[in-house]
Amino acid sequence: MEEKVMKDCKVLALCSQKGGVGKTTSCVNLAVGLAKAGKKVLVIDNDPQGSMTASLGYHNPDELPITLATILTKIVEDELFENTLGILHHQEGIDLIPANIELSGMEVSLVNIMSRELVLKQYIERMREEYDYILIDCMPSLGMLTINALASVDAVIIPVQAAYLPVKGLEQLIRTIGKVRRQLNKQLKIGGILITMVDNRTNYARDISDLIFDTYGNQIKIFPQSIPFSVRAAEISAEGISIFEHDPKGKVAAAYWQMTQEVLLDER
Template identity: 60%
Template sequence: MGWQQPDELPTTLSTLMQKAMNDQPIQPGEGILHHAEGVDLIPANIELAGLEVTLVNSMNREKMLKQVLDSAKREYDFILLDCMPSLGMLTINALAAADAALIPVQAQYLSAKGLEQLLQTVQKVRRQINPKLKIEGILLTMTDSRTNYGKQISNLIRQAYGKNLKVFEQTIPRSVRAAETSAVGKSIFQHDPKGKVAEAYKSLAKEVQADADRQRKLSSERAR
């Protein structure tokens, strides 16, 4: 997102969650950075790793991130929570705050195995903390359609989960240009707008939006 030295930022997600834990007020817009491409963000840095330990002993520990976002969500149409690939307290906080979970899975055997544990965690959060949480779908990423191995993993996930969950038709291909975006601090749409990854993400966004429109239509029909 363009901030190359996050450890030097005065206010990060860790700062705001610490305030929520200490019952201190969070000012509107506090800690929010504005990216040139029209996206706002609350950054994280190394302090967030230490916060996970502190969270364990906090009252209402699963809902600290939700408290932080409650002050900001009225200002935005969409808020995306980018989680690390672990099932620790920070991921539980994200699931407790979210309306829906979109699950990216690399087309590799170990990633596919980890998916089962994540789905169990989502079910547990839904039962105990956030009954409104739904699974938006499973997104296959870093795919390589040229290899038989990649095709096998993709088919395995679609067969194992496709009956009960949406597995997005659109997949995100492996690309060196996508890996470069972290270093240049630009999105794939700025860095390689005509490339296959930019096209894939545009297509995914349309698929997610179409699903959301369908859900809204169903809800309004039921309300009648």
């Protein structure tokens, strides 16, 4: 009988306490970048707003019949289901588990469940055999869904906008990651801070970038390539495609491709 080869899957969460920092955009473009590099990739939308689901072309996520909430409910209720359940296939070669507003009800009900922080982990462990990379796009808060993601992953990538307030919120997120590492997931590490939406024409953006390097550079990896601010990058959510499809020769595509190479380097 042929022996099944286990995939050495890397599971990453993109996590930020603040919305509007390019987290979902970064998740989509990293996923497509990894697929372009020949990897089999699953992205999981772990946000009831369904931002990533919409960004990948499903503009009415609330109309989708099967989402992450469906899967988590089946796990909680100990129901059998196929690994293929709910997976949507995107034209750029990545798979998606979508999310919609039902997930917010799931967050509330998780509070009363045994091992409530580890429900998503049960699903992730099943899916590790199927993929090279699993990326989780987290909601911009530190609630139960985000804790579930942190308990499931190998590493967290933290997108931070080159502005004062998002940088201020970094400290609390780093403390939460440390707490999850101690209590739920000893393997958890910070895969890096990604500086996003940088307008290199302003001294302010450069000063903030310098502040992040000075404050965290000695203890946490900071991706050497920041993501420049671009109107073209803001357009891609409406089109349901990545920056590689929308503006392949632009500076944002080049930055995300370099970030992808950094993530691939980490597995060697």
